[in-house]
Amino acid sequence: SVVVVGSVNLDFVVAAPRIPAPGETILGSELVTRPGGKGGNQAVAAARLGAETVLVAAVGDDRMGEDLRRTLAGEGLDVSELTVIAGVSTGAALIVVDERGENSIVVAPGANGKLDTDRITRRTDLLGPGDVLSLQIEVPLATSLEAATRAKRAGASVLLNTAPLPPLPNATLERLLATIDVVVANEGEALALTGATPPADPAGWADLAAGVCGLGPRLAVVTLGEHGAVAAEGGRSYVQPAFAADVVDTTGAGDCFAAAFSVALARGLPTGEALRRACAAGAIATTRLGAQEAMPTADELDRFLE
Ligand code: ADP
Numbered sequence: 001s002v003v004v005v006g007s008v009n010l011d012f013v014v015a016a017p018r019i020p021a022p023g024e025t026i027l028g029s030e031l032v033t034r035p036g037g038k039g040g041n042q043a044v045a046a047a048r049l050g051a052e053t054v055l056v057a058a059v060g061d062d063r064m065g066e067d068l069r070r071t072l073a074g075e076g077l078d079v080s081e082l083t084v085i086a087g088v089s090t091g092a093a094l095i096v097v098d099e100r101g102e103n104s105i106v107v108a109p110g111a112n113g114k115l116d117t118d119r120i121t122r123r124t125d126l127l128g129p130g131d132v133l134s135l136q137i138e139v140p141l142a143t144s145l146e147a148a149t150r151a152k153r154a155g156a157s158v159l160l161n162t163a164p165l166p167p168l169p170n171a172t173l174e175r176l177l178a179t180i181d182v183v184v185a186n187e188g189e190a191l192a193l194t195g196a197t198p199p200a201d202p203a204g205w206a207d208l209a210a211g212v213c214g215l216g217p218r219l220a221v222v223t224l225g226e227h228g229a230v231a232a233e234g235g236r237s238y239v240q241p242a243f244a245a246d247v248v249d250t251t252g253a254g255d256c257f258a259a260a261f262s263v264a265l266a267r268g269l270p271t272g273e274a275l276r277r278a279c280a281a282g283a284i285a286t287t288r289l290g291a292q293e294a295m296p297t298a299d300e301l302d303r304f305l306e
Helices: 038-048 063-074 108-116 118-122 141-153 171-179 185-196 201-212 253-266 271-285 296-306
Strands: 002-003 009-015 032-036 055-061 082-087 089-095 104-110 132-135 159-162 182-186 219-223 229-231 236-240
Touching: 002 038, 002 141, 002 253, 009 063, 032 038, 032 063, 032 271, 038 132, 038 253, 055 063, 055 108, 063 082, 082 108, 089 108, 089 219, 118 141, 118 271, 132 141, 132 253, 141 171, 159 253, 171 271, 182 185, 182 253, 185 201, 185 219, 185 236, 201 229, 201 236, 219 253, 219 271, 229 271, 236 271, 253 271, 271 296
Parallel strands: 002 055, 002 132, 009 089, 055 082, 132 159, 159 182, 182 219
Antiparallel strands: 009 032, 089 104, 219 229, 229 236
16 A cells, blocks of 8 residues: 655635735735645545545644545545644645735644654554555655655655755755655655756656765655656666647646655556556646646546556
8 A cells, every 4th residue: 555644735826916015905816725735635646546545644633634634535535543632733725826826825734743653653554565655745745754664664665756945955855765765756856856957858867866865865856847757776777758738727736746656666667667557647627727636536537548
């Protein structure tokens, strides 16, 4: 199975004619609330793609947390390790989208910032050989490192999506990179991690991915948005061009890609095939509005690839 240890948020989204300037108040559209957070998004994608998926995350003791639990459970996820932490708020993202589609976001981490590995420590049955632990960076790095260490000890594989990347250098992140098996980074993250200058073409990005392997993981994947993705593993490199998509909203594409790659790893697919499936899943996610709502099912992905 796929075990996601990560964040869950409620996103509060308002469309406005422009992003307000400091000190300014403007009127926006009707408020839309949507389930979000990279952990929640990736867990929903993994479940829709057919993996038995466990979400280890935390919410506050409030209505937002109850609503999120109901939504996530409705996706077929195992939410038995979704902890309620008293005295803190459920994670929330305040999002303003302007007429050009540019956005401005403030995240209040709330319970996500208090997620510890208590659950992972007690549920030793969660991770074993063939399972994949899937991480992002919206919960404390120390928690992710502890989970990764336990997963490796239990014989599971660990994938880290380096989003959002914290300020570097970061000693805990360095240890985490040295512990995991697979890293999935976007262009900006890969550049920051390696200190490299932007390559001119996908082959150059594949060389850069090999540089990311130098930080510890055996397999490094770099996503290139509309240019697809590349990977490097044990001296081999892979270049996967993007699939054509009628792009509506790229929100969630990176989360969908990382989740699809985790699912492919759990199935033991070869790297080239995992890369192809993840790119296709990411492309499908761009054709629909929202993040969790936009995630494809396994059937849809198979049909897309036929
Ligand atoms: P992030 O949002 O994390 O920066 P990317 O923009 O690299 O992630 O997108 C992740 C993946 O989603 C890409 O590797 C690609 O497979 C797919 N994708 C993103 N944008 C497009 C696009 N315009 N057309 C087709 N596929 C896309």
